[in-house]
Amino acid sequence: MNILVTGGAGYIGSVTVSALLQEGHEVTVYDSLVKGHPAALPAGVRLVKADIGDRDALQQMLAGRSFEAVMHFAALIEPGESMRRPDVYFENNLCKSHTLIQQAVAHGVRRFILSSTAAVYASKDSPIEEQDRLQPANVYGQTKLMIEQMLEWYRLIHGLHYAALRYFNASGAMPDRGEAHSPETHLIPLTLQVALGQREVIEIYGTDYPTRDGTCIRDYIHVADLARAHVLAVEALEQSDRAVYNLGNGSGYSVREVIDVARQVTGHPIPSVASQRRPGDAPILVASSERISRDLGWQPQYPDLRTMVETAWEWHRSHPYGYG
Numbered sequence: 001m002n003i004l005v006t007g008g009a010g011y012i013g014s015v016t017v018s019a020l021l022q023e024g025h026e027v028t029v030y031d032s033l034v035k036g037h038p039a040a041l042p043a044g045v046r047l048v049k050a051d052i053g054d055r056d057a058l059q060q061m062l063a064g065r066s067f068e069a070v071m072h073f074a075a076l077i078e079p080g081e082s083m084r085r086p087d088v089y090f091e092n093n094l095c096k097s098h099t100l101i102q103q104a105v106a107h108g109v110r111r112f113i114l115s116s117t118a119a120v121y122a123s124k125d126s127p128i129e130e131q132d133r134l135q136p137a138n139v140y141g142q143t144k145l146m147i148e149q150m151l152e153w154y155r156l157i158h159g160l161h162y163a164a165l166r167y168f169n170a171s172g173a174m175p176d177r178g179e180a181h182s183p184e185t186h187l188i189p190l191t192l193q194v195a196l197g198q199r200e201v202i203e204i205y206g207t208d209y210p211t212r213d214g215t216c217i218r219d220y221i222h223v224a225d226l227a228r229a230h231v232l233a234v235e236a237l238e239q240s241d242r243a244v245y246n247l248g249n250g251s252g253y254s255v256r257e258v259i260d261v262a263r264q265v266t267g268h269p270i271p272s273v274a275s276q277r278r279p280g281d282a283p284i285l286v287a288s289s290e291r292i293s294r295d296l297g298w299q300p301q302y303p304d305l306r307t308m309v310e311t312a313w314e315w316h317r318s319h320p321y322g323y324g
């Protein structure tokens with residue numbers, strides 16, 4: 001298949017691009033590089049450096065080549081920032097996604113896969129299923145939910161086949177590709193930065209949540225398992241016109257538990273300090289991924305947290321400044 005990957009120079013996008021190439025697909029990456037890294041791309045991949053809100057650039061690219069599918073990773077991804085700057089998130093994630101969807105449909109693209117998120121759900125103290133209550137705790141999650149809803153209307157009106165993949169916390173790395181966000185706000189890389197001596201302590205945001213140790217509980221999924229789900233989902237959209245899937249491992253780890261695993265993996269004491277809660281953090285988000293396992297036969301290859309932290313540690317040790 002000929003596939004357009006927006007945000008393909010980012011963390012999850014670049015690992016997915018590599019997986020798509022291995023499966024024999026042709027890939028064009030479309031990324032403004034506002035956060036992405038050209039060095040994350042496999043050699044020889046075509047990169048169009050442009051914004052998904054740039055209608056002319058989209059038109060030019062889509063008119064020049066026909067794509068069977070769009071995988072849409074491009075977004076700003078920080079829940080906390082979205083609570084300080086909702087306008088930026090509604091503009092970049094929602095409005096610009098609409099420009100992309102509209103242009104893709106106008107140029108005959110039939111399949112669309114959205115990087116959605118666990119942040120669309122209300123917090124729940126047992127594994128979340130796809131039909132559970134949708135109640136984003138932050139503007140970031142709200143923008144993803146609204147994109148899902150737009151896609152549903154484009155399905156009904158224009159026959160667009162779409163899948164929304166609701167990832168829980170992406171983590172881990174491949175030997176040559178890993179997490180390199182700036183600023184970094186994700187727990188595992190921040191914790192590993194302490195072990196690398198780049199940061200003095202790891203801050204724990206909120207120690208008074210109604211959870212087993214007072215800290216937030218999250219489900220983690222290895223980035224390679226996310227990439228594999230995209231490969232399966234784009235093939236499945238030949239038959240089905242709509243799919244919404246959770247992607248997690250069904251196990252929740254508290255912030256303190258993740259830090260403990262990082263201590264074991266790195267052998268570093270990793271000091272921590274308790275801080276205030278961050279606006280927009282739900283107490284517990286853990287996935288049930290039974291639906292995608294049943295429908296597409298997806299099974300995580302790296303389900304245990306220790307492996308995720310070990311592969312992330314390998315990446316951060318060998319790339320202490322990311323791609324820089």
Ligand SMILES: NC(=O)c1ccc[n+]([C@@H]2O[C@H](COP(=O)([O-])OP(=O)(O)OC[C@H]3O[C@@H](n4cnc5c(N)ncnc54)[C@H](O)[C@@H]3O)[C@@H](O)[C@H]2O)c1
Binds near residue numbers: 030052075116118
């Ligand atoms: N990282 C996670 O744990 C996680 C969890 C759930 C969902 N997601 C979703 O997965 C996707 C990828 O996340 P990531 O961690 O790889 O993020 P990332 O920041 O590493 O990658 C995002 C990419 O999108 C590009 N981009 C952003 N806005 C753009 C625009 N307007 N036009 C063109 N390019 C633009 C950036 O340059 C970057 O390369 C995002 O949509 C995110 O919401 C991520």
